[in-house]
Structures are given as C-alpha cells and as structure tokens.
Amino acid sequence: MTEQVDHRVAAPGRSNLDPAVLAGAESFARTWATAVIGSSYVPMTRAEVAEHLQALTEVLVHALHASPFRTAPGYEIGARLVEAHFTGTDTLGRTVQLLGDDLLGELGIQPDELMRSRLAALQGALAAGYARALRERTLAEQEAIRAAVLDARDQAEAALRASEARFRAMFTEAAIGIGIADIEGRILDVNQALQDMLGFSVEEMRQYNIRDLMHPEDGGSVWRLYDQLTAGECDHYRAEKRFRRADGEQVWTHLTLSLVRDDHGDPQYQVAMIEDVTDRHLLQNRLRYQALHDPLTGLPNRALFLERLGRVFNNRARHRAGLCYLDLDGFKVINDSLGHDIGDQLLVEVGRRLDHSVSGEGKLVARMGGDEFVILVEGSQDTQDIVNVADRVLRELESPIRIGGHELTVSASIGIVERALSGTTAADLMRDADITLYWAKADGKSRWALYNPERNAKEVARFTLSATMPAALERDEFYVDYQPLVRLEDSTVVGVEALVRWQHPEFGRLAPDRFIELAEETGLIVPLGRWVLRKACEQARRWLEEFGDAAPFVSVNLAVRQSRDPELVRDVKRILDECALPPHHLQLELTESAIMGTADEPLEALRALSEMGVRIAIDDFGTGYSNLAYLKHLPVHELKIAGSFMEGLRAADEEDAVDVQIVSTLVQLAHALQLGVTAEGVETPAQAKRLHRIGCDTGQGWFFAKPMKPESIDELLRR
Amino acid sequence: MDSVERPNWAPDDIDLGRPSIARVYDYWLGGAHNFAVDRAVGDKVLADVPVLKSVILNHRAFLRRAVRFMLSQGIRQFLDLGSGIPTVGNVHEIAQSTDPDARVVYVDVDPVAVAHSRAILTGNELVNVLQTDVRDAKQVLESTEVQSLLDFDRPIGVLMVALLHFVPDSDDPHGIVADYRDAIPSGSFLAISHAGYEEGEWDPAWDDAKTTYNRGVSEMTYRRKQEVQALFDGFELVEPGVARLPLWRPESPDDLDENSAHFLSFGAVGRKP
Numbered sequence A: 001m002t003e004q005v006d007h008r009v010a011a012p013g014r015s016n017l018d019p020a021v022l023a024g025a026e027s028f029a030r031t032w033a034t035a036v037i038g039s040s041y042v043p044m045t046r047a048e049v050a051e052h053l054q055a056l057t058e059v060l061v062h063a064l065h066a067s068p069f070r071t072a073p074g075y076e077i078g079a080r081l082v083e084a085h086f087t088g089t090d091t092l093g094r095t096v097q098l099l100g101d102d103l104l105g106e107l108g109i110q111p112d113e114l115m116r117s118r119l120a121a122l123q124g125a126l127a128a129g130y131a132r133a134l135r136e137r138t139l140a141e142q143e144a145i146r147a148a149v150l151d152a153r154d155q156a157e158a159a160l161r162a163s164e165a166r167f168r169a170m171f172t173e174a175a176i177g178i179g180i181a182d183i184e185g186r187i188l189d190v191n192q193a194l195q196d197m198l199g200f201s202v203e204e205m206r207q208y209n210i211r212d213l214m215h216p217e218d219g220g221s222v223w224r225l226y227d228q229l230t231a232g233e234c235d236h237y238r239a240e241k242r243f244r245r246a247d248g249e250q251v252w253t254h255l256t257l258s259l260v261r262d263d264h265g266d267p268q269y270q271v272a273m274i275e276d277v278t279d280r281h282l283l284q285n286r287l288r289y290q291a292l293h294d295p296l297t298g299l300p301n302r303a304l305f306l307e308r309l310g311r312v313f314n315n316r317a318r319h320r321a322g323l324c325y326l327d328l329d330g331f332k333v334i335n336d337s338l339g340h341d342i343g344d345q346l347l348v349e350v351g352r353r354l355d356h357s358v359s360g361e362g363k364l365v366a367r368m369g370g371d372e373f374v375i376l377v378e379g380s381q382d383t384q385d386i387v388n389v390a391d392r393v394l395r396e397l398e399s400p401i402r403i404g405g406h407e408l409t410v411s412a413s414i415g416i417v418e419r420a421l422s423g424t425t426a427a428d429l430m431r432d433a434d435i436t437l438y439w440a441k442a443d444g445k446s447r448w449a450l451y452n453p454e455r456n457a458k459e460v461a462r463f464t465l466s467a468t469m470p471a472a473l474e475r476d477e478f479y480v481d482y483q484p485l486v487r488l489e490d491s492t493v494v495g496v497e498a499l500v501r502w503q504h505p506e507f508g509r510l511a512p513d514r515f516i517e518l519a520e521e522t523g524l525i526v527p528l529g530r531w532v533l534r535k536a537c538e539q540a541r542r543w544l545e546e547f548g549d550a551a552p553f554v555s556v557n558l559a560v561r562q563s564r565d566p567e568l569v570r571d572v573k574r575i576l577d578e579c580a581l582p583p584h585h586l587q588l589e590l591t592e593s594a595i596m597g598t599a600d601e602p603l604e605a606l607r608a609l610s611e612m613g614v615r616i617a618i619d620d621f622g623t624g625y626s627n628l629a630y631l632k633h634l635p636v637h638e639l640k641i642a643g644s645f646m647e648g649l650r651a652a653d654e655e656d657a658v659d660v661q662i663v664s665t666l667v668q669l670a671h672a673l674q675l676g677v678t679a680e681g682v683e684t685p686a687q688a689k690r691l692h693r694i695g696c697d698t699g700q701g702w703f704f705a706k707p708m709k710p711e712s713i714d715e716l717l718r719r
Numbered sequence B: 001m002d003s004v005e006r007p008n009w010a011p012d013d014i015d016l017g018r019p020s021i022a023r024v025y026d027y028w029l030g031g032a033h034n035f036a037v038d039r040a041v042g043d044k045v046l047a048d049v050p051v052l053k054s055v056i057l058n059h060r061a062f063l064r065r066a067v068r069f070m071l072s073q074g075i076r077q078f079l080d081l082g083s084g085i086p087t088v089g090n091v092h093e094i095a096q097s098t099d100p101d102a103r104v105v106y107v108d109v110d111p112v113a114v115a116h117s118r119a120i121l122t123g124n125e126l127v128n129v130l131q132t133d134v135r136d137a138k139q140v141l142e143s144t145e146v147q148s149l150l151d152f153d154r155p156i157g158v159l160m161v162a163l164l165h166f167v168p169d170s171d172d173p174h175g176i177v178a179d180y181r182d183a184i185p186s187g188s189f190l191a192i193s194h195a196g197y198e199e200g201e202w203d204p205a206w207d208d209a210k211t212t213y214n215r216g217v218s219e220m221t222y223r224r225k226q227e228v229q230a231l232f233d234g235f236e237l238v239e240p241g242v243a244r245l246p247l248w249r250p251e252s253p254d255d256l257d258e259n260s261a262h263f264l265s266f267g268a269v270g271r272k273p
C-alpha cells in the first residue's frame, strides 16, 4: 500500500548515549505512548509503539546536543509520527506539550536558556513537520478517495452502459417481435423481428397507434383486456391475435402485452412481445382439416358434421333445421361383387353428386361412414325445403354412374327430419333421422320417408311390447276371454272362441290384434299359443264336468307359425290327454292363408288332428283367395265367414243384395262340402235373422255376446 | 446496502450526499478517506458516545490480532468480508509480512471502498478485490476473484470484522455464516467481531447517537454474547471463546482498563473441525 510505514526509525549514534540518558528516554517514550495511543489507529502493539517513540526520543536527544544545532530532526520526527498514522486530532498538541513539560527532566538535562531555546526550536520544527506531513497525507488520501469515487462511478456507468447495451442487443436481436408504445397506444419503437413479421419499417410503425392494428377476426377479449391494461387494471395478458401484414397477408401470433409503470406506479409504457405462429397455425388448420374430413370423398366427416350440428343448436341463430340421412340401396352387393375399389369410386361419385346438388350456405354434406351420408340444412323454412333437397338428390342419383367399364345404377333411401330447434336436441334429430331412414328402406327403398311422431310412437310401443312379452308370459299377464258361438236354430251356445288378452302393467288391457302379430314376428307365438290352448282345454274340461252334453266346445286360434310347428300334433294330443278332454270339444281356427298354399307337412298335421277328432275351422273365410276346388280335399269341418260380409246384412229395413248373394253362395258351397258355417261379426237382430234365413248354422258377434270371462259363460249356460 | 433489490449489474448510485459505513469508519480510525458528510456524522456520534473511539480502534486491533493468530496456526489465505477502505494495517500487509506468498481476497459492497482497494492493489498478484454483497455467499464463493486465488483444499481464514452488526436478523446472519462455513475445508478459521452488549448495559445517553447512525449511515443490530456465540455453529471456538473485544487475547495488560469487562463489542475466533 502507499502507506507503507517503516516505523523502525534508525536512531543514529544510539550506542553513544549513556545508560542513564537512555533509561530517561525510555521512560519518556512510555509516557508519550500513553498520551497518543487511542486517538487514531496505529497498526502496532503497545510495546511496538513505545519502541517506535523511544527511537524518536533518542533522535531528539541527539538533536538537543548536536553541534551545530539543527531543527531538521524535529521536522523529521513530526513527519514520522504522521507516517506511523499518529493522525488523531490531539496527537500533536499532546506531543508538543509533553516535550516541553517532561523531556528535559526525564533526560536529566539542565533546563538552561540554551536547552530551552533548542527544545523550543525542535518543538516548533516537529509541529511544522507534523502539520506538513499530515496535510500531505490528508490531501493524498482525499485525492485517493475522490479518485475511487470517480472510478466507482465509471464502473457503475460502464456496468449500466453494458447492461443497456445488453438490453438493446436483446431488443434488436431477439427472434421474437418486440414493440413498445406509450400509454395512449402510440408506437415508440419496434425491433427488427417485428418489422420483418409485419413488413413495416420502424418509421412506418411509428405512424401507427396500437388500435390501428385491430384485426376484424380479433376475439373480443383482446381489446377488452387492452383497455384494462392501459387503464392500469391489469399488468399483462396473453392472447392469440392476427395481424395484417404490409403485403396484405395474415400473420397469426401469440401476443403478450405487459404494462410498464413509472416510479409512482402509474402506467407509462406498454411492451408487446409477439411470436409468429403462422406456420403452426396453418399446420394446425391442416391437421384439423384432416381430422374433420373424409379422406375418400373429401367431404366433411362425422366429427365435423356433429360439431356443426352442435353449433346449430348452441347458437340458435336459426329457428329450424333439417336432416337428410341417406344410405345407398344395395351398396354391399356392388362392393361384394365388383370389389372395394369400384365401391370406393362409386362413393366418391355419389359424394360429388350430393355435394353438387346440395350447395349453398347453411347446407352441409357429410359422409358418416360406409355408404351413409347426411345433409344438414340450417335455417329451413319448412319441411318442404328438405323434401325438395331429398327429391333433388334422388334425381341426381338417377343417371347411371360409369366406373371402369361398369355402368352402375344406384338408388338411395333417405330419412328426413325437419323441425323447429326449440324443444329438440341434436341427438334427437340424429336418432329420428336414423329411424326414418330405416322406414324408407322398409317402405321399399329408393325413396325418402318423412319422420312421423305417431308412427314412431307406435313402433316404440311395438318394440316395447315385443321386448316385454316373454316376461309377461312368465308373470301371467295373459288371460283368456271367451265369446259364445251360438246356434242360429235355437240360440244355444254350442261353442266359445278363446281370445287371449294381455293385462299390460303399463298399457292396460290389450286385445290380440295389438300383440299377436308381434308374437308371430318374434316366434313367441308358439309358447303363447300353447299356453292359450292349455288354458282353453282346461276350461272346456271344467264345463264338460259341470254341463255334460250341454258343454260348449272351445275354438282356439292357431297362428301360421304354430300350424307349421312340427310339435303341434304332439302338443295338442298331450294337452287333450292331460285335460282329459274329448277331442271333439276342441276346434282349431286357421286362416285361409295358413291352410291354403301350404306345403304338405302342415296339412299332414291337420289331417292327423282331424283324424284324432279335433275340429278344424277356417277363420275369416272369404278374405283370401281360396281355391274352392281344393277345399274339398282339406280336413276342414267349419268355415267362419268374415265379418266384413255382414255389413250389407246389418240394416233392419234394407239389405245389400250382393252381400246377401255372396253369403248365401258361401253357405251353399259349405253345405255342399258338408261343412258347417259360422258367421262372424253379427251385431244386429236383422243380421241374425237374415243369416238364419240364408241357412247359416252358427253366429258369433256382439249381437249375441261380447267376449267374456269364463264365469260369465257359466252363467249363460246355466240359464 | 440499503438497496438489496438492485440487480448486480447496476451498482448503487455513488451518492456522496450520504455518509457511508466504510468512510465514517475510516474517519474514526484517523484516516482522511472521507468527506464532510462522513465527518459530520462521525463527530456527532462521537460527541454523544466518546467511548466509541476506543471501540472502533479495538475492532481494527482485533482484526490484527485475529489475523496474526491465524497466521500462527498456519493459515496463508484469507477471505476478508466487509473489508472496508484500506487504511493502515490491512490484512494483506499483516499476512504478507509473515509470508510474502499469503493470499487475500477483499470483499465489500461499497463501490468506493472497492475502487480504492483496487487502485492501491493493482499489481499485487496475490490480492483480489470483489464488489458483492456478502450476504449472497454463493455469488462470493463462486466469483472468479475467489476461485482464481483461494485454494479450497487448504484451510482458509474467513474474516467478518465489524460486519455482521450491519446484517439484520431478517437477513439470517446465522444462515449466511453457515453458507461460508460449509464451503471452507476443515482446519479453516472464522473471526467475527460484533457490536453488542449484555442485558442492562445500554446507557440511554447513547440513544441519540444510535439513532443518528442508524438513520444517517446504516441500521445496526447489536447482539448479545449468546447470539454471537450462536453464529459459530459448527466451529470450535479457540480460547477464550466469545469475549469482550479487548479481552480477546490482549497483547499487553496495559491495553486493558476498567471498561474492558463491559466493552460494547464481542469478538471470537473459531476453527472448523
């Protein structure tokens, strides 16, 4: 350091001093040390200080006695004190005083005139030397500390400049666009990246206000947040934003806008960091397009269609909408016979034609998968709008499609739903369109069908019924009513027709016409029929027991499917046996179509039954196309003439000659074949009377009795 | 040290209108590395508390004794934290007078103190000066100034002389000391001198001086002997443990007086086992 101190001042001629003087000098130095220690920091131990001061004392002793006498050593001592950092404010004063008071005494020197004046001169020189050295040291230190201040400032400024330069570099070199604007939105500076991104120079950008960069597609939140930010209500926000480039192109960006506040916390600047995500955006768009379109036909796919349909319902900008759900007829055949390649090309062409015939705003053609397409029409006026679309599509598909040398004719079935949006949902619409497409197929294909809520309700009910029927049979929800068959001759009840009913827990009492057909479809008719047969036979047995010869036979309907059941004969026989019922107490009714035009086997069964003694009746005779000649070869005992022929016989005063003629011809025919005749649907006394006159044997109908509980039949018989 | 939040690249403004710890300290030691504002505060405080003069000199003397003690224990490299303005009897002078190859890194947050140190140390290959806040031990220890000069495989003498009373409890002085402790090898030494007193020793007559310094220069935290001792967690204190400053290994009985037992500062040296 500059303050290198050599505190071991050489004491010239030290050895010359006599030991008494030396001891005196040592004692004085100790007193001196005590006087000056503690007023400034001296980097010495107390002993070192004393040693140092003793050396100075010895210099003084020599100086006092020197000849010629010089004051220079005093000056020197003053300087050495400062050098050793005896710089405390009272160091000099104490030293000078101590020299005057104690030095001569301690050294054993006679305080004569000469010595006094020499001492005074040395004191003066010491003071001068000390003062001068202290001033120099002080000035040097002051200068040093000022220089240090300047250095430090330079350093700080350099650091600041470096950091500014760093920030500047960051701003200019950043790959992300950065712009700074004042709080009114005036653009102050933009970096190179932002200039490149938007295609404007700084000078051009400075002409703009942030608000000039508004884009029509900006989300509302972008500018709402902007207002909040400039108002100081929020400190930063992120947004997706589009900008229009100088060349008119679009740039998609991620924008982060931050507010810079001044020292008082007031909004001062805004800094925008803008990242160009156009490529990413376009890629996303492409991926999205791919995700939402059918690669084969290029049409929107199911996902996009459902999204759009969902949007129609969410926006409710329109009041109505319609769907055509379309499916090619017989596509599978084409695919299977001509190959998938042809099938695919066919689908492409169909897609093209659909798209072509259904163009315009608010309409969307989508491929749902396979050969299913759907057309969405937003904002339809009424159902006719959609029907027109469907007609156009069907027409468009009429002309043959030529693919690889094949000329293919395709047709399509279309389910149409069109309705007001309120009160329905996208899922409802889809489901109903799907059902309706099925109707169009069921109704014969190559057509459209319109959704019809009643039809749907019916089908739903049918479905429900057929689904619940097996359980109903197990739970005994079915029961049998009986309708008397009355001999016209004497009004005797000769037989009863067993009519099955379903006490449905939900729909109430159901007549056979509601469920027999369903049971036929599902095959449940076989166990159900067997159950009815057993019920009826058990009942017939009870009547036989109570009424003996007067007991009625039971007439049980046999469905087509039952008549073809190979177990039929065995079933009937077992039931008769188990009920111990003579076979002639049972009559089986079959429809014309069940008997005629059947293969041999069922006929065999009927013969067997007939031989067993069971009566066979043809139900609803006259409504089918019976081969009358064939009739005589059949094992039949009774014809039941359909109620529809009774119409003309109904009125009391007048009769329909044709109907009368038909019925009497049928009766004659039957009698010629030795068959009995039962007239169904007899509702008035006039009918009963006329039928009797015509020669009909038996009557059945409301005129005589409605179907009733077996107990009521009991009462009738007892009368 | 009153703008801890400032990032490192932007040093404090050099505000000569405000006294600095280092310059007021220099003034009290008898130096002239100071300005009128420093001297004004220094005089004012001293007028209220005359004993302060000896307290200050004692801290500096403790530094000398502690360094000499460490030298006697074989320590040849020193990390002087809060080194202040170089005056007379600096650490490298003491150390290099024993071993010319001794190394010293001075660390201070005061840019003027650091600039002055640099100015007088240019050319001394064995001394480095670093301007950093010592509270950030990691930054100090990882600095080039420290890493290029000190060998962390050999014991190091860490000096915190008249420093930690400028670190309030909220800055966790204990944790700061521990950070340095964990970085230095076993056999290293730590010296701390610290302003403080025991229960009941404070003289209300000093209140004004305390306020003047706290407001005008820097907030100080006076600690009890117990608290100073706690700073040596993980060290073994050398004799006589934490002591009133003059009583820590005095060089001469003459250096002691009737005030020594109630001296307003503590000092101690510990060895990392």
Ligand SMILES: C[S@@+](CC[C@H](N)C(=O)[O-])C[C@H]1O[C@@H](n2cnc3c(N)ncnc32)[C@H](O)[C@@H]1O
Pocket: B001, B021, B022, B025, B059, B060, B063, B081, B082, B083, B084, B085, B107, B108, B109, B110, B113, B132, B133, B134, B135, B160, B161, B162, B163, B166
């Ligand atoms: C009273 S001086 C002591 C100087 C020296 N250690 C001595 O004993 O002579 C305290 C020094 O610590 C410095 N100082 C205070 N807090 C500091 C911190 N957090 N980081 C670095 N230096 C600090 C001050 O700038 C000042 O120079």
